[in-house]
Amino acid sequence: MTEQLSRRALNRFMVLDLTRFRAGPTAARQFADWGANVIKIEAPVVSNRSSEHDPVRSRHSPDFQNLHRNKRSLTLNLKSQEGLGIFRQLSDKADVIIENYRPEVKYRLGIDYETLRKTNQKLVYASISGFGQSGSYRSRPGFDQIAQGMGGLMSITGTPGNGPMRTGIPIADLSAGLYCAIGILVALLEREMSGEGQWVQSSLLQAQISMLDFQAARWLINKELPVQAGNDHPTSIPTGVYTTADGFINIATSGGEIYERLCKTLGASDLINDPQYATGDARSRNRENLNIRLNKITEKKKSSELIKLLNDAGVPCGPINNIKELFEDPQVRELEMATPVDHPLLGLMNIVGQAASLSRTPFHVHSATPEQGQHTEEILNELQLTNYDISSLRERGIV
Numbered sequence: 001m002t003e004q005l006s007r008r009a010l011n012r013f014m015v016l017d018l019t020r021f022r023a024g025p026t027a028a029r030q031f032a033d034w035g036a037n038v039i040k041i042e043a044p045v046v047s048n049r050s051s052e053h054d055p056v057r058s059r060h061s062p063d064f065q066n067l068h069r070n071k072r073s074l075t076l077n078l079k080s081q082e083g084l085g086i087f088r089q090l091s092d093k094a095d096v097i098i099e100n101y102r103p104e105v106k107y108r109l110g111i112d113y114e115t116l117r118k119t120n121q122k123l124v125y126a127s128i129s130g131f132g133q134s135g136s137y138r139s140r141p142g143f144d145q146i147a148q149g150m151g152g153l154m155s156i157t158g159t160p161g162n163g164p165m166r167t168g169i170p171i172a173d174l175s176a177g178l179y180c181a182i183g184i185l186v187a188l189l190e191r192e193m194s195g196e197g198q199w200v201q202s203s204l205l206q207a208q209i210s211m212l213d214f215q216a217a218r219w220l221i222n223k224e225l226p227v228q229a230g231n232d233h234p235t236s237i238p239t240g241v242y243t244t245a246d247g248f249i250n251i252a253t254s255g256g257e258i259y260e261r262l263c264k265t266l267g268a269s270d271l272i273n274d275p276q277y278a279t280g281d282a283r284s285r286n287r288e289n290l291n292i293r294l295n296k297i298t299e300k301k302k303s304s305e306l307i308k309l310l311n312d313a314g315v316p317c318g319p320i321n322n323i324k325e326l327f328e329d330p331q332v333r334e335l336e337m338a339t340p341v342d343h344p345l346l347g348l349m350n351i352v353g354q355a356a357s358l359s360r361t362p363f364h365v366h367s368a369t370p371e372q373g374q375h376t377e378e379i380l381n382e383l384q385l386t387n388y389d390i391s392s393l394r395e396r397g398i399v
Helices: 002-006 023-033 062-067 081-093 103-109 144-150 171-194 204-212 214-222 256-265 280-285 287-298 303-312 323-328 330-334 376-382 387-395
Strands: 014-017 037-042 072-075 096-099 124-129 199-203 239-244 247-252 317-319 338-343 347-352
Touching (some): 014 023, 023 062, 023 096, 023 124, 072 376, 124 171, 144 204, 247 287, 303 317, 376 387
Parallel strands (some): 014 037, 037 072, 096 124
Antiparallel strands (some): 239 247, 247 317
16 A cells, blocks of 8 residues: 555656766656656666776666666667657657756757657756756766865865865765756646746756855855864854763754753853853854863763753754664664665665655655666557567667
């Protein structure tokens, strides 16, 4: 029943997934996870030695398996006229196409939005690039770390004085994919009123800038240039990492009331009215000394003791988990963020769950990441091609 409900949410939509690497597959995964008919279009099977050790491209790697669940795979040579003809049959029926080629590639292949919309006015066409579809950077290859640097994130990440630092996840890639998926959903909703599709565009650079959020707003509105603050929050102080008797914890305060609770709970009420720390501005100016004072208290207690003590007092506090500890946390288990899937070759395994929960149409993994071309015959049969036709296409490297 769970599988039937989850596949009902978006099952009226056909999505053609032309993407590779991470940002594009992340966008397509949102539709696959909520029941859309997502067809991953790949090049016909060839020797893959050059990429077998690439964690993104290696088909049986955790990364690839996590990115492409709930999809079907069709192999198709888009550089051949027959392959292109099959793609055009699919695109005429599709609701959504998602691609992350360099901007000029889709025009060279003849699968750009302007071309395809001539025979499918309802098509929602989504493009993800490194830097946008226009401008002097449009043809540059886009990679997450490049976008993190250009998009300002690395200038505010890391310990002051130690140079720029990337984040531990490909946040530009992931957020570009998610913003693209949001844009597609908006376009599909708008199509219900206008009857027409449109071109949705996102890029790693746009997404990274948008994800700066309040840090970008500090500059745009107040001309206040954010800098690295290490583990300290740039504006809410004291918020950061504190030493305990057996490790480290996070403590977060926001405003004077929570600061007072923190001080009273830690037995440091003298810090409340101390002129060095009595106001938010004063705590900002003297954050280093304040953190030294607080660490002298926290380092005498165990992490678990402090986490319970502070949370019971209404002061946000939590552990700093490694990934193993994260998935062992009882609350994470309650949220079902490790989702089981049975792969025919890899066996039963867990992949990362969705971050949104729907009461009537819950997220569900109904199929593992497909093998390359696993559904080629099935999809071509749906286009009324015979098994003889398909065998001929295989022999000639079209599928």
